[in-house]
Amino acid sequence: MLTPDQWVLDESEGSVPLAKWQKTIDVMARVFNAPAGFIVQYAPEGFQVVISSGQASNPYDAGVTVPQDTNLFCKKVVEQQELLYVPDASTDPYWNTNPEVSDDGFCSYLGLPVKWPTGEPFGTICVMDFNATNYQKDYVDLVSELRDLIEADLKILSQYQMISNLAMTDELTGLYNRRGFYSVAQQYIALAKRSKLSLGLLYMDMDGLKRVNDVYGHLAGDQALRRLGKALEETVRESDVAARLSGDEFVMLVAIRNLEQLTQIAERVVDRITKDDIRVSIGSVLMDDSAQTLEYWIGEADRRMYENKNA
Template sequence: MPLKPAIDPEQWILDSPNDLISLTKWQRTVNLLAKLFDAPAGFLVQHTSSGYQVAIASEQQTNPYNAGMVVEPEANIFCRKIVETRQSLYVANATIDPCWDSNPEVHKDGFRSYLGVPVFWPNGKAFGTFCVLDYRETNYDDTYFELIEQLRDILEADLSLLELYLQMQKLAVTDPLTELNNRRGFSSLAQQRILLAKRMGSRLGVFYLDIDKFKQINDTHGHAVGDNVLIDMAKAMRHCVRSSDVIGRMGGDEFVALVLIEQDSDFEAIATRFTEQFAQYSESDLPLYTVTIGYADVDLTMEVENILALADQDMYQHKTP
């Protein structure tokens, strides 16, 4: 099962800086664009469902827009046209084209000329635009189009590098079949959750879950069906826990959950919720399966592996031969 993109295309780049993207380099690229075009303004604009944000603005007194400025998604701006069509756009003189009469860049800020190219995330989704604007009518030839596309490629290369790096990070801590945390990912998050519980004075419980007779499911129905059972169980587990809880697949048919506990009765209540959810959530075309559950009260001074061992031991005490 392919992993989802590591980058959230709905998150502003300016709100989630990453060491792999040099905003300083991007700034130099946008400044160079404006300089080579002898234009008063150049931009890298990001698009999300929230609108269009100026991620980078050329550093000139003639530029009326600063980085961080957001334009509403329905505004009749040049960048919107590019994002919707996924095509480059050149407008030599917007004042003679009625379709731009409601464009605030034209009737409010006085821009006449626009040249922009689309910028894409590695997965093909539109990131936004790389563009240059001028208060004068322009007459750009093919050389200018080649130039802006070459500079755009520099920005897209950075986005590809970031996606690749984050994807590799995700692969290191994520089980590719179920998309739950793998052992490494669970241990890392569990350590953080335990530290938080210490500071907050809260109580945690750990649950160890094992699918009964899973080898028999694989032998009888095939490994593809067995994989679907594992995916089904992961989906059910997600429905049983809070967003602050930590769940993971340890390998094979073994799963774990680190959850907030408020009183002793919560252990049985949560175990029952897991059992009922598996029965309810299981897909109709999958073989019926049951799960053995063990749990332990978390000693916040213990290492994660030792905590898991206690819950594992409790699970095997309940396991039917």
């Protein structure tokens, strides 16, 4: 899911409407008869050009990143969260250390802040010129309207991601559901093959859930499942994936070095779950680099889990 600390150009699902934004910025630059127009994103690493107008006169391409401590026009906009119009930067010594002025020769800047749907700064939309300018209110209003379109797209993207997240998340535990696990796990397996990583699979079945439901009611059973989900969430590392596949069946996909480490992770999971007075049967399998499917490995871990349960 795209977050404010992630570059939108790194978003791999293709949900950010970059082609639409490109047309918007190209039109803006033509209307202003300006040599350069941009959408710039702000993140902890600095400022990155997301969209750059297509003229040959534009010195910056999309993907260029500038450190956060650089004296930039866009930095001022993000800091103040308001319109910045500099008709002639050569008349203000403040901009002497701005590389856009000193190195690239820009003289004029008009930019507005762009926000995420949460209200956090996304970055800026701006137009720049090598000559001094005298933009009237209509020009400022135009940039404001284009900014609103960008923010509307970000809101739609956020809503889409929320809906997608709900579709892949188990409502009771907050972990991935079966659909979410298969989607994430397939990507994870592909990455592991490219990166020569080893993966392990843990398959867990809660012991006694039927008795809890029969004796104490389904609300108590749901509470037990939530506690198990929370215990798994606290146990998984950033590189692991945990999910509730169905009823009382849970699964974890973990990055490991060897079988011994997989055993240690399984023991750690069981120890954490036991602290909440919950018992599980668990089966583990080291996924080798064969062409076996994810369904095969889940079935193999499930089989080993039932062997341990019966034992």
